[in-house]
Amino acid sequence: MTDRTQYLLKLVERNVKAYIANPKTKAVMITGSVAEGLCDEYSDCDVMLYYDELPSFEELHLARQQNQGSELIEILGDRSEGAFGETFFFNGVECQFAHATIAQWEKEISAVLEEFDVQSPVMKGMSGTLVGIPLYGETLIDQWKAKVANYPDGLAQKMVEHYLKFFPIWGIQSKLTKRDTTLWYYQILVESAQNLLGVLSGLNHLYYSTFQFKRMSRFIEQMEIAPENLASRLEALFRHQASVAVNELEALVRETVELVEIHMQRVDTKEARRRLGERRQPWRLDELDQ
Incomplete structure (x- = not known):
């Protein structure tokens, strides 16, 4: 693991503590270049967070405040659809946090594995799941890894x-x-x-x-x-x-x-x-x- 990868992994581990403290959070996984050990000085941090019920925007704001008032850049997606993204800077590093309900994520997995939706951008998330590093809720994440690894003919x-x-x-x-x-x-x-x-x-x-x-x-x-x-x-x-x-x-x-x-x-x-x-x-x- 390179120095840059170690640095970003520690940064994320410190950052997600504020999110894990929320009882709604059931699992957290880091993926992307950090999980693959391929970081450079331009790498961002891709983190997946899963819930029974999505956190409110106020709860996310509080988590950022606990992380030295991290600067929010944008919110992507429609929260009412069960998943959305949050982009912010922490210590000068861009962090992309994807928030999804467990029900929505499992629905999206099924759309690919059972309905064969080959154009779904979720394909990228499924590939990321295979290399992802669990930071919280490892049992649940391991279940998804096993399911995604079974690529149907x-x-x-x-x-x-x-x-x-x-x-x-x-x-x-x-x-x-x-x-x-x-x-x-x-x-x-x-x-x-x-x-x-x-x-x-x-x-x-x-x-x-x-x-x-x-x-x-x-x-x-x-x-x-x-x-x-x-x-x-x-x-x-x-x-x-x-x-x-x-x-x-x-x-x-x-x-x-x-x-x-x-x-x-x-x-x-x-x-x-x-x-x-x-x-x-x-x-x-x-x-x-x-």
């Missing part, structure tokens, strides 16, 4: 099917060079890279969300099923000339489709495969018949 298949969609930019690259398409070009690259990661997350039973996605290389290291040198090749897409990048993207898509056909044969890959090799030809200016 149905969710894996839904992930692959949802993300197995790629716009064949490799077929219109000559067309793009004739137009002012810089923003669209990079949008396609970003969406394609996100979709590749989504497909491979399903194949590898990993929780994945495009929401504030960070530390791509570390995420890819968890994959047993992936194209060779995936992280460096994805990064290179945004550095190559367009003529090179689109062909490399096509190669990555082809390799990923092949992996789906090997490891998840029940998924229909015909449409994705049909678009591989696609090249749009310009029409010619011919003399029209009179």
Whole structure:
């Protein structure tokens, strides 16, 4: 554990005492870069707090006052929906505290594990749960860890099917060079890279969300099923000339489709495969018949 990680962990442990003192609090967990031991001088503190009944804004204000009057930056979300976020600074460090009722959190977990809601940003929270460090209510948190660790095959298949969609930019690259398409070009690259990661997350039973996605290389290291040198090749897409990048993207898509056909044969890959090799030809200016 680095010095920065140790510092932030101690800071959080001291900070959450005011929240744990509230009898409504049933569990507290730190996640994110602190839990993973990846802190630097820009890292914030991501903390999840769970309750039978959410604390009032007055109770949260009191907790901040007990923490040297920590400066509130914003409140995110709708408290009436059973969960909201609180952002404040403590000793110059940004702290992001997510407050949720146990009922709401378990409902959100079920939406992913049972209803296969692959677009839910809760995916990020579930991944964070697996690496999270309990600070209070360890028994309850361990139950959630065990539940989240049981990644269902149905969710894996839904992930692959949802993300197995790629716009064949490799077929219109000559067309793009004739137009002012810089923003669209990079949008396609970003969406394609996100979709590749989504497909491979399903194949590898990993929780994945495009929401504030960070530390791509570390995420890819968890994959047993992936194209060779995936992280460096994805990064290179945004550095190559367009003529090179689109062909490399096509190669990555082809390799990923092949992996789906090997490891998840029940998924229909015909449409994705049909678009591989696609090249749009310009029409010619011919003399029209009179």
